[in-house]
Amino acid sequence: MTTANDLSQLTAKAAAFIGGEKGLFIDGEWRAPRSGETLPVIDPSSGREVGRIAQASADDVDAAVASARRALEDPAWARMKPHQREEIMLRLAELIRAEAPSLAEIETVNSGKLIANTRLFDVDLSVHTLRYMAGWATKLHGETMDLAVPYAPDMRFNGFTRRFPAGVVAAIMPWNVPLCQAVWKLAPVLATGCTVILKPSELTSLTALRLAELCDEAGITPGVVNVVTGTGEVTGKALIEHPGVDKINFTGSTRVGQFIAEQAAPAFKHYNLELGGKSPLIIAEDADLEKAIPGAAWAIYGNSGQNCCAGSRVLIHEKHFDRVVAGVADIAASIRLGPGLDPASMMGPLVGAAHRARVAEHVERARSAGGEVIGGEIVEGDGSYFTPAIVTGLDHGHPTAQQEIFGPVLCAFPFKDDEEALQLANDTAFGLGASIWTRGLATANRYFERLKAGTVWINTHNILDLSLPFGGTKQSGVGFELGREGVMSHTVLRAGVMLVDE
Structure with a gap:
């Protein structure tokens, strides 16, 4: 490399x-x-x-x-x-x-x-x-x-x-x-x-x-x-x-x-x-997983996770949890780290060594709390590279799941129904962005009305247009x-x- x-x-x-x-x-x-x-x-x-x-x-x-x-x-x-x-x-x-x-x-x-x-x-x-x-x-x-x-x-x-x-x-x-x-x-x-x-x-x-x-x-x-x-x-x-x-x-x-x-x-x-933000990406029971899985991966790994409205929490219907986690993990493993001037690079370094140390500390805290972490390693050598991570098994109240990390660290949680998904999605001090992935118009409308976020995306994430206002609620x-x-x-x-x- x-x-x-x-x-x-x-x-x-x-x-x-x-x-x-x-x-x-x-x-x-x-x-x-x-x-x-x-x-x-x-x-x-x-x-x-x-x-x-x-x-x-x-x-x-x-x-x-x-x-x-x-x-x-x-x-x-x-x-x-x-x-x-x-x-x-x-x-x-x-x-x-x-x-x-x-x-x-x-x-x-x-x-x-x-x-x-x-x-x-x-x-x-x-x-x-x-x-x-x-x-x-x-x-x-x-x-x-x-x-x-x-x-x-x-x-x-x-x-x-x-x-x-x-x-x-x-x-x-x-x-x-x-x-x-x-x-x-x-x-x-x-x-x-x-x-x-x-x-x-x-x-x-x-x-x-x-x-x-x-x-x-x-x-x-x-x-x-x-x-x-x-x-x-x-x-x-x-x-x-x-x-x-x-x-x-x-x-x-x-x-x-x-x-x-x-x-x-x-x-x-x-x-x-x-x-700040800790934006949820919600994959409903009727979601198109062929679109939702890469959507979830790049909502957090794009720009090395250094986006204010990155989809850093993925909430997955329990029926699809294992498949989505495995799919995101496969994408993470395929990402080629490298310098930004190299057109073959798929993810660059974090902005600096001090920031990488803060991101790594969050991952270690998740491991210490019993979370299962795939990836999330400091790359030895020049530069401030950090491998993309997905974390499961954490309590939703854990700091890694609640605080903005601003790095390529995804926390995944299962839910059994829409009410639980909405409760988890809104259970944060932030309210910048959120997305719902579903084939149903009624489901999309229900989530749009009840998600506490400045922007709600439907079957996409992190899309901004100059004609739309961009801002957040709560501590966002x-x-x-x-x-x-x-x-x-x-x-x-x-x-x-x-x-x-x-």
């Missing part, structure tokens, strides 16, 4: 960017961090350093927020016509499309993901996101209405509403889909006329920095888009606590989401939180990204009343 990416395969543009000097993008300029501190960029396939990024301090964050505030009130941006914002977004989409090969390579080296996935889900989906959201720039309208005003019967009033930009947005992204998450957060900002400070994960910052260069090339007004890199404990915390931020858009852990809510409440800041978050809801959450509504002279 070849474990390390062959960096000699990279295009010259990708290689130069990965190894080149990187600063902070503030007010349309590249700046060195005031502290001079930097952080390593690690290739997860080898564990080796391939570059460095800036560590932004609180002072750097302050400069980025000030830049975004100035741009929000700059007539060049504030008075820009909606169709002009649309044109800029479409121009940025085309620049990303043109840079697709190098962007995918940069993302693969930085994140460990398969090159096919970084091309499809980071680059191509980013292009589609910008194109979809660009259309909203010219469709942000209010309403007009005749008012009753019963206490002034002899006077006539018209009422109307308008939508305005929510203001300066702090957008904090995770490391699992780095470029696409950055664009998901950037696109509604541009469509609505807000301004933004993007803070990528310190593990996967490279494509956000390249995105900043493309924003500049697209002609976006300086200060509208700022990118600061650094750790969550320093850079992220300074951004969350900054009084000049009007809205926080965060994707990541529930723990950090709770901190954001605590910090935002006293200042009445707006926020969207897309947090607050608010939505994508769709109309994702756009409108970046606006504030203002009501007007006008006296009509008769």
